Amino acid sequence: MGRAYAEGITDTDLSLEQQLEWHLRGNHYPPVPVTMVPVCRDVIKHLNEGGDINQHFVLPTPSTWRGKNSAPAWAIAEGHHLDPWLIDGEEY
Numbered sequence: 001m002g003r004a005y006a007e008g009i010t011d012t013d014l015s016l017e018q019q020l021e022w023h024l025r026g027n028h029y030p031p032v033p034v035t036m037v038p039v040c041r042d043v044i045k046h047l048n049e050g051g052d053i054n055q056h057f058v059l060p061t062p063s064t065w066r067g068k069n070s071a072p073a074w075a076i077a078e079g080h081h082l083d084p085w086l087i088d089g090e091e092y
Contacts, residue, residue, distance in 0.1 A: 002027055006084040016041055016085070024080060032080060035060035043076045044085045053077075 005027055009019045020040050024032035039057050046055060056070040065071035065079075077083065 003081070003084065006081065010084050016044070019085075027081065033060070033063070036063065036080065039076060040080050040082055043073045044082055046073055047077060048085075048087045 006023050009022055012019065014022070017037050020037045021034055024034070024036055024040065036059075039059060043057055046057075047053065051073065053074040054072045056072055057076060058070050059065060061069070063069075065075055071079075077086065
């Protein structure tokens with residue numbers, strides 16, 4: 001699974017939210033809670049629109065990043081392997 005699986009589901013008719021749910025639950029151990037789907041969706045949109053990689057996004061409770069309740073876009077993209085959904089495909 002992993003990257004090939006993520007790239008494969010980007011080519012389906014599934015909604016972005018469903019793709020992300022499958023990716024976060026199936027490509028991570030332990031599985032990432034589905035409460036991260038909206039955050040990941042927002043980060044993808046933000047980065048694909050040329051947004052600042054250092055822009056912070058609020059994380060769902062009880063998730064934290066370095067003890068904070070928010071994380072920069074680059075950290076969310078990197079930590080959740082979102083590059084298959086990014087227009088430039090850049091890995092953070």
